[in-house]
Amino acid sequence: MKTTHYSFACLLCILLTSCAYKDEPTYNNSKGEKFCSLHHQRLISDNGFAQSPEVCILPTDEYTAIAATFPNHNSDLAEQKSELYTLPVKYSYCQSCRDDLSKKLKN
Numbered sequence: 001m002k003t004t005h006y007s008f009a010c011l012l013c014i015l016l017t018s019c020a021y022k023d024e025p026t027y028n029n030s031k032g033e034k035f036c037s038l039h040h041q042r043l044i045s046d047n048g049f050a051q052s053p054e055v056c057i058l059p060t061d062e063y064t065a066i067a068a069t070f071p072n073h074n075s076d077l078a079e080q081k082s083e084l085y086t087l088p089v090k091y092s093y094c095q096s097c098r099d100d101l102s103k104k105l106k107n
């Protein structure tokens with residue numbers, strides 16, 4: 001009987017953990033710092049640039065599916081201003097999300 005309760009508790013933990021990640025890509029610690037829910041690393045804040053509203057670059061379905069598994073990559077923003085990226089923005093990202101997305105896209 002104890003084994004059944006233990007198995008149920010483990011299953012419940014797994015379900016709750018996976019649901020929490022899908023709902024919230026980030027969480028705050030007690031100091032109010034924002035962390036990646038996937039990698040548990042503090043997000044890095046930086047100044048960058050978003051696409052100009054006159055430009056529309058649509059990602060492929062394959063890219064969208066892969067990128068969705070790394071919730072805090074924010075690779076759709078640029079560090080440097082260019083013809084395509086003209087709107088200054090303050091944004092945050094997880095370095096591990098960016099690294100893992102980059103590795104996955106190379107495969």
Ligand SMILES: [Zn+2]
Nearest residue numbers: 036039094097
């Ligand atoms: Zn991450």
